[in-house]
Amino acid sequence: METRPLVGPDALPLYLRLADRIEEDLRAVNGADGARLPSERQLAERYDASRVTIRAALAELRERGLLVSLPARGWAIAAAPKPRGGTGTAGRVLGFTDLAQQRGLTMRSRVLSSGVRPATVREAELLNTVAGADLFEMFRLRYLNNMVIALEHNRLPLAVAPAMATTDFTVRSLYDVLREASPTQRPHYADYSVEARIATDDERAKLEITGPVPILAATQLTFNQEAAPIELTIQAYRGDRYTFRASITD
Known part of the structure; x- marks a missing residue:
């Protein structure tokens, strides 16, 4: 069986690396559900990235269920869905x-x-x-x-x-x-x-x-x-x- 080399984190697309950074920052500050994020322009300045890359990273976080987009009002932290039963672990599940x-x-x-x-x-x-x-x-x-x-x-x-x-x-x-x-x-x-x-x-x-x-x-x-x-x-x-x-x- 051939063993394939792993792909390092630096090989990920820029928007995915940026999404991971933003996710870590959001979890570090423990923002409340529904809290508004800074504007895309402010985020672009904070993370030294283009607004196109910021927008792609935010869309990725929306796909992960961490953010919601607010028409004409930017982005906000999503309310975490509750497990159907038991005391499941919330957040990103890793394989x-x-x-x-x-x-x-x-x-x-x-x-x-x-x-x-x-x-x-x-x-x-x-x-x-x-x-x-x-x-x-x-x-x-x-x-x-x-x-x-x-x-x-x-x-x-x-x-x-x-x-x-x-x-x-x-x-x-x-x-x-x-x-x-x-x-x-x-x-x-x-x-x-x-x-x-x-x-x-x-x-x-x-x-x-x-x-x-x-x-x-x-x-x-x-x-x-x-x-x-x-x-x-x-x-x-x-x-x-x-x-x-x-x-x-x-």
């Missing part, structure tokens, strides 16, 4: 590839199987579709620096991104395919739970586990920018190669 890039690690995937099948009643309930609707399903192993880290089971309504059915996910990111869909599907927040347990025989074999190594089993239901559920994923991480961290706020 495995995103996290690897963020940490400067080499990532690769080995697809064990993928295909389209009818959704079960339970899957349809979680993913807000109907039983029997086309569901894209994939099992794959995820590697960091050529060490197997996780066994992943992804399920998504095919309608959110029909290209999934013909995409080679050994070389493509699932979240990139979602972002490129029409209309775009931006993972925005997720309900996430994790538990430690003993690996099954199948998990031990696939994750190359020998000896008394537990796994961390995570279940994630991801919602898009419109607060619609788009992905149900179960991940089994090797407990000796993965640490779960979270920030808790009031």
Whole structure:
């Protein structure tokens, strides 16, 4: 399996780098929902960028669900959509590839199987579709620096991104395919739970586990920018190669 080099952050288009900077600044000041942003001219001066680039960056943040455009009045901070159930994490949801890039690690995937099948009643309930609707399903192993880290089971309504059915996910990111869909599907927040347990025989074999190594089993239901559920994923991480961290706020 060929390992492709990661693309560094400096290779991203200027407007995407600028969008990330603006997003970081907005989160740092913890602006209230509905708060107005400075004018595009003022933002262009602040970030030393053209108004065209500023406008593209703001449009990107609107796609992420962080901003809303106000006709003839500029831009404002969007009200964060609330999870349908549980205490999900708000903000930008990062996929495995995103996290690897963020940490400067080499990532690769080995697809064990993928295909389209009818959704079960339970899957349809979680993913807000109907039983029997086309569901894209994939099992794959995820590697960091050529060490197997996780066994992943992804399920998504095919309608959110029909290209999934013909995409080679050994070389493509699932979240990139979602972002490129029409209309775009931006993972925005997720309900996430994790538990430690003993690996099954199948998990031990696939994750190359020998000896008394537990796994961390995570279940994630991801919602898009419109607060619609788009992905149900179960991940089994090797407990000796993965640490779960979270920030808790009031």
